[in-house]
Amino acid sequence: MRTHLCGDIRFGQIGETVSVCGWVGRRREHGEHLAFVDLRDHSGIVQCVINDDVDVRSEYVLRISGVVRERPEGTVNDSLPTGSIEIGDCEVQVLRVATPPPFPIDARADDVDENIRLQYRYLDLRRERMQKNLRTRSKVNAAVRSAMDEQGFVEVETPMLVPSTPEGAREFLVPSRKEPGSFYALPQSPQLFKQLLMVGGVDRYYQMARCLRDEDLRADRQYEFMQLDMEMSFVDQDDVLEAVSASVLAAAEAATGERPTPIEQITWHDAMDRFGTDKPDLRFGMELVELTDVFGDTEFKAFSGADAIKGIKVDGGAADYGRNQLDKMTDRAKGAGAKGLVWMKVTDEGFDSPVAKFLSDVEVGALKSAMAAETGDLVLIVADEWSTTCEVLGMLRNDIGRPPVHEGPYRYVWVVEFPLFVGRDKETGAPKSGHHPFTMPHPDDIDKFDTDPMAVRSIAYDLVLNGWELGSGSIRIHEPELQRKVFMALGISDEEAERKFGFFLNPFEYGAPPHGGFAFGLDRLVAILAGEENIREVIAYPKTQSGQDPMTNSPIPGDPKSLLELGLKVLPQVD
RNA sequence: GGUCCCGUGGUGAAGUCAGGAGUUCACGCCGGCCUGUCAAGCCGGAGGUCGCGGGUUCAAAUCCCGUCGGGACCGCCA
Numbered sequence: 001m002r003t004h005l006c007g008d009i010r011f012g013q014i015g016e017t018v019s020v021c022g023w024v025g026r027r028r029e030h031g032e033h034l035a036f037v038d039l040r041d042h043s044g045i046v047q048c049v050i051n052d053d054v055d056v057r058s059e060y061v062l063r064i065s066g067v068v069r070e071r072p073e074g075t076v077n078d079s080l081p082t083g084s085i086e087i088g089d090c091e092v093q094v095l096r097v098a099t100p101p102p103f104p105i106d107a108r109a110d111d112v113d114e115n116i117r118l119q120y121r122y123l124d125l126r127r128e129r130m131q132k133n134l135r136t137r138s139k140v141n142a143a144v145r146s147a148m149d150e151q152g153f154v155e156v157e158t159p160m161l162v163p164s165t166p167e168g169a170r171e172f173l174v175p176s177r178k179e180p181g182s183f184y185a186l187p188q189s190p191q192l193f194k195q196l197l198m199v200g201g202v203d204r205y206y207q208m209a210r211c212l213r214d215e216d217l218r219a220d221r222q223y224e225f226m227q228l229d230m231e232m233s234f235v236d237q238d239d240v241l242e243a244v245s246a247s248v249l250a251a252a253e254a255a256t257g258e259r260p261t262p263i264e265q266i267t268w269h270d271a272m273d274r275f276g277t278d279k280p281d282l283r284f285g286m287e288l289v290e291l292t293d294v295f296g297d298t299e300f301k302a303f304s305g306a307d308a309i310k311g312i313k314v315d316g317g318a319a320d321y322g323r324n325q326l327d328k329m330t331d332r333a334k335g336a337g338a339k340g341l342v343w344m345k346v347t348d349e350g351f352d353s354p355v356a357k358f359l360s361d362v363e364v365g366a367l368k369s370a371m372a373a374e375t376g377d378l379v380l381i382v383a384d385e386w387s388t389t390c391e392v393l394g395m396l397r398n399d400i401g402r403p404p405v406h407e408g409p410y411r412y413v414w415v416v417e418f419p420l421f422v423g424r425d426k427e428t429g430a431p432k433s434g435h436h437p438f439t440m441p442h443p444d445d446i447d448k449f450d451t452d453p454m455a456v457r458s459i460a461y462d463l464v465l466n467g468w469e470l471g472s473g474s475i476r477i478h479e480p481e482l483q484r485k486v487f488m489a490l491g492i493s494d495e496e497a498e499r500k501f502g503f504f505l506n507p508f509e510y511g512a513p514p515h516g517g518f519a520f521g522l523d524r525l526v527a528i529l530a531g532e533e534n535i536r537e538v539i540a541y542p543k544t545q546s547g548q549d550p551m552t553n554s555p556i557p558g559d560p561k562s563l564l565e566l567g568l569k570v571l572p573q574v575d
Numbered sequence: 576g577g578u579c580c581c582g583u584g585g586u587g588a589a590g591u592c593a594g595g596a597g598u599u600c601a602c603g604c605c606g607g608c609c610u611g612u613c614a615a616g617c618c619g620g621a622g623g624u625c626g627c628g629g630g631u632u633c634a635a636a637u638c639c640c641g642u643c644g645g646g647a648c649c650g651c652c653a
Contacts, residue, residue: 108614
C-alpha cells in the first residue's frame with residue numbers, strides 16, 4: 001500500500017514517486033486549487049500539496065501517491081525533519097473518513113484532562129509523545145531480553161492462576177467454576193515459582209512477568225505492572241548485581257542511545273544517614289549533616305537527649321521560604337513523625353530563628369561551621385530517634401531539592417545491606433521481614449539474632465534510579481536450620497511455617513541450590529528513560545487512580561448467570 | 576481509611592475570594608473567500624444542565640452541606 005513512512009522521506013527521494021499512508025494532521029487550504037495537508041503516521045509528518053478539490057478533513061485516513069520534490073525557496077520548514085521536501089502531484093485516496101477528534105492529536109493534548117485522554121486512548125496513542133513512549137518501552141523490552149539471553153538466562157513462563165499466599169500485598173482473587181467457593185489468586189510476583197525453578201535445575205531463569213497487586217494506585221503504581229524477574233543458582237550477591245546491571249544498562253543504552261556510567265553502591269545505613277531514604281536521588285546534594293555532637297551539651301530542651309540531630313541546608317533559601325511555608329514544612333515534618341522542625345535563617349550576625357535565643361554562641365558557631373552555612377541560607381534541623389530524624393529530613397530534602405524526572409543525569413545506585421527486620425508487629429511485637437522471610441541474613445550478623453535482632457543486616461539489595469525504586473532482590477536462605485532461626489525471630493512457629501510455607505519450603509528438602517535473584521519494574525524504568533513523571537504515560541491502557549478504565553468502563557458488575565455458575569452472591573454495600 | 580488540589584460549549588483557560596442576565600479569550604467544528612502555507616489568514620455561524628443533588632438568598636458558576644469523577648500525597652505496596 002505504501003512505499004515509505006511519512007517521516008522517513010528526505011532529500012534522497014527527490015524525483016521519486018512515492019505512496020504514503022496516514023492520518024490528516026493539520027491542513028492549510030488556499031481555495032479550490034491549493035491545499036497543504038500534513039499527513040501523519042508513527043514516523044512523523046510529511047507535507048502533501050494537493051491541487052484538486054478533495055474533501056479532506058482532520059484525521060481522515062488517506063493514501064497519497066505523488067512525487068517527492070524540493071520545497072520552493074523560502075518555504076522550507078526547519079522545525080520538521082521532512083521540512084525541506086514535500087509530496088506534489090498528489091493523488092488522494094480516502095481510506096476512511098473520520099469524525100473530528102475530541103482533542104487535538106498533538107502536544108496540546110498534554111494539557112487535556114487525563115480522564116478524556118484515557119477515554120479516547122486510541123486517539124491519544126496516535127500522538128508523537130505516546131508513540132515515542134511505546135517504542136521506548138519496546139526497545140527496553142528487547143534490550144533486556146537480549147541481555148538476559150546473552151548471559152545464559154532461560155525465559156520460563158509461570159502461571160497466572162496461582163494459590164493465594166498469606167503474606168504480602170493484597171491479591172486479586174479469581175473464582176473457580178469447578179470448585180465453587182475456591183479461588184485462585186493472580187500473582188503479585190512469581191516469587192515461589194522462580195525459586196522452585198532453581199530447585200528444578202534451571203540455573204538461570206528470567207521472565208518479563210506481569211504482576212498484579214490490589215493496592216491503592218499512585219503515579220508510579222498500577223494494579224498490573226511488568227517486572228524483569230530473574231533468579232540464579234550458585235551465586236553470591238555480586239553475581240546477581242552484575243547480571244542485573246548488564247541488563248539495566250543495556251536497556252538504558254537502547255532507550256537513550258547513551259551508555260550509562262557503572263552503577264555505584266551505597267549501604268542502606270549510609271543512604272539513610274546521608275539522604276534520609278532507602279531510595280536516594282543522587283542528582284542533587286543537600287545531604288543530611290550530622291549535628292548530634294554539635295549539641296552534645298546543649299541547654300535547648302528540644303535538642304538535649306535526642307538520639308540523633310541532623311540538618312540540611314537550603315542554599316540561599318532564607319528569602320525563598322516565608323513563615324507560612326515554614327509552618328507548612330513543620331506540619332509535614334510532624335505528620336511524618338517528628339516532634340518538630342527547627343528552621344534557622346543564616347544572617348551576618350548569627351541565626352534568625354524562633355529558637356536562636358536558646359543556643360549558646362559556641363553552638364551557633366559550631367552549627368554554622370558544620371553546615372558550612374553562609375548568610376542567606378536556610379537550615380532545617382530535626383532532633384529525634386535516628387530513623388525519624390533521617391526520614392523526615394530526607395522527605396524535606398526531596399520536597400525542596402528534587403529536580404523533575406526529565407532533568408539531570410541518570411544516577412543509578414545499588415542500595416545494599418538492608419536490615420533483615422524492619423519494624424515490629426503491632427500485636428505480637430515480633431520483628432517483621434524487611435524484604436521477605438526467605439532472605440539470607442548477613443553472615444557477620446548471625447550472632448546478633450538473640451541480642452539485637454533489629455541490627456541484623458541481610459543480603460538484600462535495591463536498585464534505585466534518580467530516587468525511584470526500580471526493584472529489589474536478595475540471596476535466599478537454602479538451608480533449613482537458618483530458615484528456622486529466621487522464622488523463630490519472626491515469631492513463626494514450626495507448625496505455622498509448615499502451614500503457611502510448607503508447599504514452598506518442603507521441595508527444598510530435595511536439594512535446593514544456593515540461589516538469589518532480583519526483580520525490577522519495567523514500567524518505572526521506561527518512564528524515567530522516557531522522561532515521564534507517571535507510569536501511565538508508558539502504559540498503553542492504564543487504569544485511573546480508582547482502578548477504572550474510562551475507555552472500557554471496567555470494572556463492570558458481574559453477570560448474574562456467571563455469578564450463579566461460580567457460586568457467588570454479591571452482598572449489598574456496607575458503609 | 577486520611578489530607579490537599581481540580582471539575583465552566585468538543586478542548587484548554589478566565590470568571591468563584593468580594594453573589595446580580597451563560598459573560599469572555601484561545602483552539603477546534605460548520606459555511607464563505609483565498610494558488611506557497613506550515614498552530615496559514617480574513618469574514619460569518621453553530622455549540623452550555625457552569626459534574627450531580629440539596630440548602631441559604633429577591634437573586635448562586637460564585638456562599639454552605641452532601642455526593643460523583645479526576646489528580647498528587649500519607650496509610651498500604653512481605
